[in-house]
Amino acid sequence: MFFRKVLVFVKRDFLIESSYKLQFILTWLNIFGSIAIFYFIAKLFGKEVSSHLGEYGGQYFPFAFIGIAFSGYLAIALTSFSRNIRTEQMMGTLEAIFLSPTNAAILIIAMSIWNFIFASISILIYFLFGVFFFGINLSNANFFGAMIPFILSIISFSSIGIISASFVMIFKRGDPITWGITLFSNFLGGAYFPITVLPNNLQFVSRLLPSTYSLRSIRLALLQGYNYKMLISDISILLLFCFILLPISLLIFQYAVKKAKKDGTLVCY
Numbered sequence: 285m286f287f288r289k290v291l292v293f294v295k296r297d298f299l300i301e302s303s304y305k306l307q308f309i310l311t312w313l314n315i316f317g318s319i320a321i322f323y324f325i326a327k328l329f330g331k332e333v334s335s336h337l338g339e340y341g342g343q344y345f346p347f348a349f350i351g352i353a354f355s356g357y358l359a360i361a362l363t364s365f366s367r368n369i370r371t372e373q374m375m376g377t378l379e380a381i382f383l384s385p386t387n388a389a390i391l392i393i394a395m396s397i398w399n400f401i402f403a404s405i406s407i408l409i410y411f412l413f414g415v416f417f418f419g420i421n422l423s424n425a426n427f428f429g430a431m432i433p434f435i436l437s438i439i440s441f442s443s444i445g446i447i448s449a450s451f452v453m454i455f456k457r458g459d460p461i462t463w464g465i466t467l468f469s470n471f472l473g474g475a476y477f478p479i480t481v482l483p484n485n486l487q488f489v490s491r492l493l494p495s496t497y498s499l500r501s502i503r504l505a506l507l508q509g510y511n512y513k514m515l516i517s518d519i520s521i522l523l524l525f526c527f528i529l530l531p532i533s534l535l536i537f538q539y540a541v542k543k544a545k546k547d548g549t550l551v552c553y
Contacts, residue, residue, distance in 0.1 A: 297398035315410050316417075322348040323418050336478040341507050348476060349420055350503045353410050354434070355475040357403050358495060361441035362469075363462055364399035365392055365449035373452075392446060392537060400438075422506060430505035432512050436522035437498035443529035450533075450540035469495040494525045 301307070326345035340347050372395070414420040448461040469475065472486060473495030479487050490496045501518035504510040512519060 292394075294398050294401065301398070301402065311406065315406060316413055318352060319349065319410070319413055319418055322352060336480045339508070340478075340503050345418070346420055346507055347478070347503065349414050349418075350506055351475040351499055353407055353414075354437075354499060354502055355470065355473070355495065356410075357407050358437055358441045358469070358498065359466060360399050360403040361438050362445045362448070362465060364396040365442070365445040366452045366462055368392075368395045368399070369449045369452045392449060396442075396445075424509040425506040426509045426511055427506070429509075429511045429515060430502045433498055433501035433505070433515060433519055433522055436519065436526055437494060437502075440494040440498075440522060440525040440529055443526070443533040446533040446537050447529075450537045453537070453540040453544050465493075469493055472496070474499045494522060497521045 323345055326343070326348060337344060337347055369392075411420075411422075415422060444461065444465055448465075451461055468489070472479065472482065472490040473493045474490065475495070479490045479496060482490065497518040501510070501515045501522075504515060
């Protein structure tokens with residue numbers, strides 16, 4: 285039953301997205317362009333930060349390449365839930381969806397599966413561009429080692445995304461959660477530069493973010509071949525984020541749906 289409902293949402297979202305063929309083309313061009321920008325930035329400034337990149341192999345472009353790829357994927361986990369809720373509000377379909385007998389937690393997950401499928405295809409193309417056009421060397425990559433922190437990262441960011449969707453469910457606009465986490469994760473989470481270049485007080489803040497451990501462990505697995513045993517400290521912290529955030533997020537979302545139903549605001553936007 286669960287998979288049938290998920291397939292219904294995936295099919296619906298696929299048909300909607302595939303009807304905008306130009307958007308697909310622009311997405312791939314944007315991927316290529318973002319890689320090219322950092323490729324030439326690395327050519328210009330790469331040696332200036334190499335002293336901070338020793339544990340990742342010493343080169344800036346592979347460091348930035350991994351950061352852009354996976355921070356973009358985690359952004360999907362963070363934003364897709366609230367964006368889908370907002371879309372359903374604007375289309376006037378949210379009430380019909382959440383007045384169905386299906387559990388609200390299952391609905392919010394099913395509504396976002398297509399986003400993750402599309403993001404997975406995008407990141408695959410991203411890596412194909414990186415390897416075949418820009419010479420990224422992944423010969424030492426430990427993909428299994430990267431998969432464990434990657435999955436835990438998705439769960440952590442999805443949990444925050446569900447909390448964000450709860451905010452949108454009640455307040456409709458002005459979501460400070462997505463804005464704040466995105467800003468801090470991009471700036472302090474090591475997406476574009478190693479956190480060791482930051483002052484000590486900001487490095488402390490960065491260690492409170494799941495993206496710091498996500499990107500570091502994924503980079504070490506893909507660029508240096510670390511296995512999950514060598515990444516156990518980062519994996520343990522990501523597990524802690526999952527155990528804390530996931531049940532809290534689902535409880536908050538259940539509360540938000542009940543409140544919206546009680547207040548009669550499911551049809552409001």
